[in-house]
Amino acid sequence: MRRWLALLVAATTSLVLIALLVPMALLIRAVAENGAMSRATAAAESVAVAVGTPDLGLAVEQVSRPVTVFLPDGRTVGDRAARSDAVRLAATGRSVTAEADGGREVLVSAQSPGGTAVIRVFVPDAELMRGVREAWLALALLGIGLVALGIVLADRLALAVTRPVDGLARVSHRLAGGDLTARAEPGGPPEVRSVALALNHLAGRIDELLAAERESVADLSHRLRTPLTGLRLDAESLRDPEEAARVQARVDALERAVSAVITEARRRSAGRGSCDAAAVVRERVRFWSVLAEDQGREVSISVPDGPLPVAVGVEELAACVDALLGNVFAHTPEGASMSVRLQPRPQGALLVVEDAGPGFDAAALERGASGGGSTGLGLDIARRTAESSGGGLAVSRSAEGGARVDVTFSSP
Structure with a gap:
């Protein structure tokens, strides 16, 4: 957006400057030409006063530019010049200005005792353009400066x-x-501030809804535990051992499924947390070691001595290990x-x-799939x-032929 605004301002400013500076440049050139021609005409008129007098040669010499009389x-006084058609036209009594090689010539007619004399003053192109290029350069620099200033302001x-x-995108x-x-921090134009306030309101509303969901999950947990306990007592009271089992x-199975649903709902509601994976894994392995000892299982554990933070809450990681x-x-x-091994990885x-x-195959990763009659x-x-x-x-095979589960966690 910044680039597009800069380009828009640059294009708009350039068009405005072209519309203003081009006529100004032409005007500067016209003023310079008119000044040069006016000075040449004044010089020609000063010489015309001396036509027919003995001081004509002195008057020509005093003019600091090429003058021909x-x-x-048929004679000429001053610089040599060809008698052009413009000179013959001026000899009829008219003062004219004509183009010549390398500049312009100003022709002024003057009456003398023998007829009409023509004073020719030559104005070179360098004099016609004197100061014009410098002025054009100044205008160009001014235009570039104004365009740059417009881009910076844009x-x-x-x-x-x-x-x-x-900031709204990051939030x-x-x-x-x-x-x-x-x-979000409200700022900028009123419309952007309005969006920031609306986003903050939405975030607060989401937080309220998640808090209500957590309360609903807690209430659901209490509501379901009671009938499950009743079912368990009813099962234990059955006379047929096989039917009771x-x-x-x-x-x-139903209790595990309910626990899994409640745990998942709590995990979604609680949001993303962090904990020390080493402490959680060490504590849960210690908990299960009691049952392992009763069943004659050998349990080996390798956990780092120091803390190992991961981007998972304590309850969620404990449920995962369980x-x-x-x-x-x-x-x-x-x-x-x-x-059970816990080892650090990059990040x-x-x-x-x-x-x-x-062991088991990769199909065990599918939700609800199990080869042992459980919920999966x-x-x-x-x-x-x-x-x-x-x-x-x-999931893969272990070195002893059983199951191996590799679970990776990211750092907070």
């Missing part, structure tokens, strides 16, 4: 408009990235070993979870958590 008897004006617009990108604290498994470790316990036999971190179980949401939760930070998730 054509006498009626650029300052455009900057006053584009700077607030650029919009921050809001789109999840930073709901971003607000089947219903209990379905209740567990989902990955929960999959190991759910889909591998008791006694199968597992390992982020890499979490690797491996086990010695049967565990890996989907981990994938969404990684992608929310700008990372990703990959």
Whole structure:
């Protein structure tokens, strides 16, 4: 926008200056020519006074320019010059001005005792254009200066408009990235200030709606936990052990699905946060190690000693680690070993979870797909958590033939 405004002002200013300076340049040239011709005419008239007197030669010598006097008897006084048609026309008693090689000639007729004499004063082109080129150069420099000044003023004006617009764009990108604290600074023209105020109002409204959504999610959590607990108690009261186990498994699956939905809703509502991945992973592995010890599983962990910040909230990262470790316990036999490694990467971190179980293929990444009768949401939760930070998730075979899940997180 700044470039287009500068070009527009440059074009407009150039047209105005051309319309003004070209006639002025022509006027300067005409004034210079008229001045030179007037001086030549005055010199010719001063010589004409001496025609027919003995002082004619002295009068010609006193004129500081080429002067020729054509006498009626055919003789000439002063500089030599050809008797042109203009001289013969002036001999009829008329004063004329004619073009000549290298300039102009002023012809003034004067009466003498023997007839009409013609005084010719030659005006060279250099005298006709004296001072004109300098004046034209001054006008050209003035025009260029005015165009440059117009461009600078247009650029300052455009900057006053584009700077607030650029600020609005940056705030919009921050809001789109999840930073709901971003607000625009009203400035610039009234229309731009109005847009900034509207954008701030929209950001505040979004924040209010997300707060209401968080409250709704919390209320949903309480509402669903109670009937799930009732179903679990009903399942435990069944007399048929097989039927009780089947219903209990379905209740567990339903509870995991509800937990996943609530966790996902909370993650979207809470926005993007950050935490120390090393502390979270270390704490969650310590939590699951109790169950691993009961099942005779060997657990190895490798976590950096210092902090490793990632662009994921504490609750979201904990849910991601729980989902990955929960999959190991759910889909591998008791006694199968597992390992958890967290290592720094350029601008982020890499979490690797491996086990010695049967493994699974890439189809497990599809939402709701599972080979073990579960909801299949565990890996989907981990994938969404990684992608929310700008990372990703990959599934492959471990060195022991089991599953390997690589989860990358970006730094805040």
